[in-house]
Amino acid sequence: MALPNKVLPGFSATIYCQPGATPTPLTVANLSVYASVSPVVIVGNLIPVEAIPAFGQDDAMANFNVAGSRQSDKIPTQAAPTSMTITAAWNPADTNLLLIRNDAYNGTVDRTFVISASDGTNIVNYAFNGRVGQFTVDPNPTAESKCTFTIHPRGNQYGWSNNTV
Amino acid sequence: MKLSEAIELLTSTYQSLDAVALGLPVDAKEVADALAKADPDSAEYVALQALAKVNPYENTKKEKVKQNDDYNQE
Numbered sequence A: 001m002a003l004p005n006k007v008l009p010g011f012s013a014t015i016y017c018q019p020g021a022t023p024t025p026l027t028v029a030n031l032s033v034y035a036s037v038s039p040v041v042i043v044g045n046l047i048p049v050e051a052i053p054a055f056g057q058d059d060a061m062a063n064f065n066v067a068g069s070r071q072s073d074k075i076p077t078q079a080a081p082t083s084m085t086i087t088a089a090w091n092p093a094d095t096n097l098l099l100i101r102n103d104a105y106n107g108t109v110d111r112t113f114v115i116s117a118s119d120g121t122n123i124v125n126y127a128f129n130g131r132v133g134q135f136t137v138d139p140n141p142t143a144e145s146k147c148t149f150t151i152h153p154r155g156n157q158y159g160w161s162n163n164t165v
Numbered sequence B: 001m002k003l004s005e006a007i008e009l010l011t012s013t014y015q016s017l018d019a020v021a022l023g024l025p026v027d028a029k030e031v032a033d034a035l036a037k038a039d040p041d042s043a044e045y046v047a048l049q050a051l052a053k054v055n056p057y058e059n060t061k062k063e064k065v066k067q068n069d070d071y072n073q074e
Helices: A095-106 B003-012 B017-022 B028-037 B043-054 B060-073
Strands: A013-017 A061-064 A073-076 A084-089 A111-118 A123-138 A146-162
Touching (some): A013 A095, A095 A146, B003 B028, B003 B043, B028 B043
Antiparallel strands (some): A013 A111, A061 A073, A084 A146, A111 A123
C-alpha cells in the first residue's frame, strides 16, 4: 500500500488525540514514524469534530527594497504553525472533549494530535504536538450545542507518515 | 561523538531535528552506512536522515576508480 495518489474529497480526514490526562507526546522523530503514530489513530481517540480546519504553516515574509530594481524582493521568514480552531457537536460527557476542555483550562499540557486522511485504502497521517488554547461552548437554542476549541501546534513538532511500509 | 549517542539524542528531542543535527559531529560515512541498513519506518531512520542532511557522504573512492577506468580505456 502506498501514499494516497489522488485528490482527496472533503470529509476524508479525521482528527485523533492521544488519550490520558497527562500524556507523553511523541518525540519529533517519532511523529514521522507510521508505527509510532498509528496507535493514536483508533476509534477511542477520535475527536467528534464537524470538519478539519486548515493545518500546516502560516505565511511570513519580509519585504526588501532592491536599489535600482523595478520590483522589491520578498523573502520568507520564520513562520508560525497554523493554529486550528475546531468546532465540535458538544456532548458534555465525551471523553475526548473532556480531555480537550481540561487541556484548555490547564494550558501547559502537550498532546500529540493526528490528522489522518485516507482514500479508502491508503492512509497519510499528519501528526503534531500541540496545546489547547480556547474552549467555548455555544448553547444557541436554534441549533445543537457546539463547542469550539483552538489547538496551537508547537513549533517544529510535526511529522508526516503513511502506510507505504 | 558516537553515532548511537547522536541517534538517541535526536530520537528523544522535541526541538527541530535539523537544528539539533547541526550540533552533532558524526562521521558522514558511518551515517550513510547506518541509513542504508535502517528500517524506513523507524525513529532511527528519521534521525539518520537529519544527520545525513548536514553530513553528506560522497563516495569519492568509487568515483576515482571509475575515473581511472575511463583513463585506462583511453
